Amino acid sequence: MSQAFRVPGGVALDRARPISFTFDGVAYAGYEGDTLASALLANGVRIVGRSYKYHRPRGIVSAGPEEPNALVGVARGPGRFTPNLRATEVELTDGLVATSQNRWPSLRFDIGAISDLLAPLFGAGFYYKTFMGPNWLGPNWAWKRVYEPVVRRAAGLGTAPTAPDPDRYARYFDHCDVLVVGAGAAGLAAARAAADSGADVVLCDEAAAPGGSLLAETRATIEGRPARDWLAETLQALGAAANVRILTRTQAFGCYAQNFVGLSERLPEPALIADPTLPRERLWQMRAREVVLAAGAIERPLVFADNDRPGILLAESARRYLNLYGVKVGERVVVVTAHDSAYRAALDLASAGVAVALIADLRDEASGPLPQAARAAGIEVAVKASVHAIRGRGRIEAVRLAAHPGGMRTLACDALLMSGGWTPSVHLFSQARGKLAFDAGLEAFRPGPPVARQRSAGACNATFGLQEALAEGDAAGRAAAEAAGRSPPDPRAIPVEGAPPAAGGTLGAPLHVLGDRHARAFVDFQNDVCVKDVELAIQEGYRSIEHVKRYTTTGMATDQGKLSNMNALAIAAAVRRTSIPEVGLTTFRPPYMPVTFGAFAGPARDDLFDPARRTPIHAWAAERGAAFEDVGQWKRAWYFPRRGEGMRAAVAREGRTVRAGVGLFDASTLGKIEVVGRDAALFLERMYANAFKKLEVGRCRYGLMLTETGYLMDDGVIGRLAPDRFHVTTTTGGAARVLAQMEDYLQTEFTDLEVWLTSTTEQWATIAVQGPRARDTIAPFVEGLDLSNAAFPHMSVRDGKACGVPARVMRVSFSGELGYEINVGSAYGLDVWKALFAEAEKHGGCAYGTETMHVLRAEKGYVIVGQETDGTVTLADLGLDWAIGKAKADFVGKRSLRLAEPAREGRKQLVGLLTEDPTVVLEEGAQVTATATPPTGSSALGHITSSYPSATLGRSIALALVAGGRARVGEKLFASTAAGAVAAIVTAPCFFDPDGKRLHG
Amino acid sequence: MADPWLTPRSPLDDLSLPVGDKFALADMPPAARFVFRGAEAARAACSTAFGVALPKALGAAGSAGERAALWLGPDEWLLLAEGESAETVAAAIEAGLADVSHALVDVSHRQVALEVTGRDAARVLSAGCPLDLRTKSFPVGMATRTLFDKVDITLWRRGETDFRIEVWRSFSPWLAAALTEAARGAPAA
Amino acid sequence: MLLIPCPYCGMERPEIEFRHGGEAHVVRPPDPSAVTDEAWTDYLYFRSNPKGVYAERWRHVSGCGRFFNVVRDTVSDRILASYRAGEPRPAAPVEARR
């Protein structure tokens, strides 16, 4: 198809590189440098989307990221479909496939457009008022079954991607002296000044090409050169400076505490096609000492009936299409404006041969230099204008307006350029918690005094003249560099010619639209919010602008009200008969423009999502086909199935093997802390419920740590290595928490103590060797230790050697069998394990995993913190209060035990449960009740904490927390499950070797 | 009876680490490592016994030959002795500190070291490390405990484009993979 | 992400290196057994949680490892002072470097 609207010129284009693309399946041509929007306009495509609620045909309104209408889906191969992209931002690439959204069956003919005919039904908040009954179907039935599904399907814009995204994303922290946001006139001047001061400067701009409004500037000269030449030279100089980085396609999307600024950078599509390993986007988390905001301003649409018809667009955008992309937005245009800047567009379009039928100015007078220039160029200018009607649905055909001179008339046109003036982009300033001040003269909110180390310059500071913007940018850049500790050069005069001042502007809706409940005068294009919706909201009591926003949804669309918020606010003020500052603004929130989730998530996916911690012995277990379980970040061997074995069989075999011979268990993940210092024992006395002062060197004690609120927090074995040195172990999951709790008390409460704590969790590979043949298994490898019962009894610790390397051997048992834990330097862990395993095999031994470990300890009635306990369980509940150092005046958690609840009678206590049918294994978590069929809503006596088939006992066993449980031994209780109640007899929690004879074997 | 097969293993052993001028990762040979804790007298005595002045404040990392002492906190240092046996080094230090209260804990196996070099080294580290790594803020010689994303590291700058990272061993494969990925995504410098 | 001045490291460091430790100067009764339930549960649970100037504990976990105190305005989140554990709260916190 020919590019009928293409004209000569267009600085952004490379005409030597034609590009073909499709939109809704139709092939079109464009050039490199085009955006999808400019190419569509060049090809005469006017309808590009359908609106959210009324499915009205919509065209392109703007040339930038503020675009509310031209949202498309863009696909590039499998998994690379992105909905809701603004055509004004999509850079054209060869073969690009774009589709329109929110229409069925086609963009031209959309069934949904019926809603436009029924529009009065769909006023603001209509859905709160209906879709409720009938109630005889059951409360909410109709909403759930009928209405909500319809509403949901109707809502939403683009279709959601379904395939995993194959692209990469990257994320970096960054630092600079001066961050300049926006590379327009003000930003460039600021960056140059800061760079000349020697500061580290980062200059970012969301556009593909830096330059901002200078790119479309055809008339002005700066420092004696045409503005675009100045731009090119300045960019070149900045690009050459070692202390400047220019990030294009990079928006500053959020301003957080202390100048922490989020930047999102898009990589250009051709680069990604050339190298698919490149990230599609980068997230820069920039900590800037100083920030210069030079984000420019956004042109405001005018509010009049049917102002949303395709072909009606912002004046400056039309100018950009012409000057950047060589696209005329129409053959015959009418300009309606309240601001001088639109005259520039009219002049440029006229020079390009476009017929400008009329410039209709809303103001009483249009006498500034730009209007004069327009008149001089032979363009008719009329004032006191008002737009009354638009003809044309799929595209504008004529406008009916009143103006002076000329009165009411209808002008045929294929495009209408509008300008309501300019809204400074104060988003980032406001996010940084700067307060905005309403400037009544300018009818704009402008930055007040900054709160963060920031300066605003140029149009975002409501400084609209080019010369003034440059000067302000220069000053801001210098001041920022100085504040960052650099010495800036003298201020620089940046003379400008050919940029006559432009002023004006209007806010809100004209009187003839206000109150006209028939007019479809749009305030928020994307969300289909009209003037009458704002009026209705206020009529219904939604007076606060925040209520207006939420009731009408104005400003909540994907453009976040960049075009609409000021108009909505002015309309609300007019309806409420109050002032704009009285009404106030809604909150500016990040992101400035939508940012891809992937960019926030960065590289954190698959294996990089979270570190998987593996023990030194992991590889061996993996080779043996072990199943692993996640415990925190650790991967722990869960069980070691042999060929054909399921978990249950493997665990039974492992358990029997340990009880009969020997088993090896990788306990390396247990937390370990070395507690050293003169007061180490005293410190442990205070941190743990147990007594430690008298623990002999070489002996171990089971330690129980409470929270200050009196509940069991963690447990472990603590061995005394020397009078001033202890080896403390913790649970796998509790390691970090225990160390943190210890440091907290040590540094802030028990500051009288001289103690130092060092985590040694990963220093040691810990191999538990358990079973009657444990001693035989380790004996050949251990040097320098007498392993006899007398010399090395249960609960002892010795430093020696194993396999020739230093080893810390503890005689401890979590299985109830004779047991040792051999700690060797992690780097040797695997080899020592292999040696021990080979030896164990000689004794018929095996490796066992966490599941068997759990069963073995349950047979013994040993608790697992986090399984028997949940942070609400006391030592007394567990029957572990014997461990409390009774003579101690104080330890963490002690005082709380006297509070009413921990001391209460009838608390849940740990008991054993044996099912009447020994083959039935109770469900963990099942509630324990006194009767088989407790009425719904009745209280449980407790719950099953652990439950396993026990190979040792040839039957199932369970542990439970049961109210007053110890007094119920022998009673029959019930475990209630979905399948019904299972009877079980309460027993003591230890099922095997209650006297502990085997421990001492 | 140290069997010949008992050679120290590192989780980084079997990984293929990136090499190049832009960015390279290498795993460092085993070292004796200690966390040393104590007050000023202990610091002074340890400096003598270890042969490296333990720095008094953040930023300074003392080193002499293959030995180094990094400031971790006001009474905490990381002592490194590459290629030495922990037992011997410990014995020497303990001998020099018999009368001074302190804590010396062997962490030789707790962590491993990665060397990060190349033009992009600082940029790649900045993928996970939130500190300002420009040389004016993080000069050559500075060492500190910090973060790489979700993992605690000790970062020591040994040259403009030469860093050493000490990291707990179970985190090291993840860290190597994360750094490799970060290098891939970094913009051309 | 806040920038928090660590009085031990002598520099500002990013928030993610720290762990928040709740309100500062909540003193554990020196002899817990001697205090009433009321006093004890005050210590355990009750906090000032002010809107405005607030003294709080931070620990530089991924740094020097030390606990210290910060005075911060909980509305602006601006940090007004930072001092070592055990030191008294500055009487009139001077406005820190912004």
Place this chain on the structure above:
Amino acid sequence: MRFSFLNVVRQALSNNEGWPEQWASPEPKAAYDVVIVGGGGHGLATAYYLASQLGVANVAVLEKGWLGGGNTGRNTTILRSNYLWEESAALYEHALKLWEGLSAELNYNVMYSARGVMMLAHNVHDVQVIRRHVHANRLAGVDNAWLTPDEVKAFCPILNISPDIRYPIVGAALQRRGGTARHDAVAWGYARGASARGVDIIQNCEVTGIRRDAAGAVAGVETTRGPIAARKVGVVAAGHSSVVMAMAGVRMPLDSYPLQALVSEPVKPMMPCVVMSNTIHAYMSQSDKGEMVIGAGTDAYNSYSQTGGLHIANHTLEAICELFPAVRRLRMLRNWGGIVDVTPDRSPIIGLTAVPGLYVNCGWGTGGFKATPGSGHVFAHTIARGEPHRLAAPFALDRFRSGRLIDEAAAAAVAH
């Protein structure tokens, strides 16, 4: 005017010019029987039930800003009642039952959407904890079912249930009656209902002091719009509970943290339910408008700023993209924060205080939206009768004196 399809049509025919104000905005009177401090969902619901069920209509709701502008207007709208402890389950179930009939009760479509809330288990410990919930809930009469990974996938097809991912999904609990509701509508619906029953709703009226009589009992409040007398004052000020209670000299076991949330750009339906993962900290649902609504975590420090750090969003989206790989290309539209008042046991505080006439309802932390109707209902009873409603009794402030906490945090339950 009743809200109905018929009236929507009628009004449409007359250009919607006939809709009246949904609630009146009177000037404050000098005195009320009850003053409610805080015009969020809980405060408005309290007023509504006082007027509609307990015959106490001389009530004012004082709101410092705009109705629903606190956490009610900024939460991720997840509703469920499958809490672990009996006391909690009873309270939240009470609320869920009220949700089911709320649109009809208020004649205001609050869009209660029982689309199912699924809580994922990623490891053995999760399975134990979640199954314990399922069992406890069954006995309590609260629906909650265990799903296998395949059932999880069938219920929410965009979840990645591959066993090879870092934190594979090994099962889930599903509460089918759980779901979402339209947050703003809840505040507005209650406001309309309360106003219609004579309650004065007064916005832009900040309470700056609590007046006490010589005996120490509550006598009224000071506000930015002048003093208002009342013998009963109910404080329902969510994030600001400590601040308001301090006006009466009452210290609270609370910390106020920023809690963030975010939404994507709207897309056509891609997710039919609510999914939560406590283990990797991700919560997501899709609103009726099409945005993916995502709950982030709290920032680490106390703050009243309603903003937080960027790293929180990063972490949240890491987890979301890991669970739902298809959303990685969606884009964040808006990210905001609220101020949540968190108790040591993550359970709310409802009831009387040591100051006669002063009642408090707070500490809902990150998960009180779901309780709105139930909370308002039991609090209204508590205020009207001067003694705790049966369901509210366990949640009294004095549990922090006896140590009888209702520790939902310890039981690794999920907030939101």
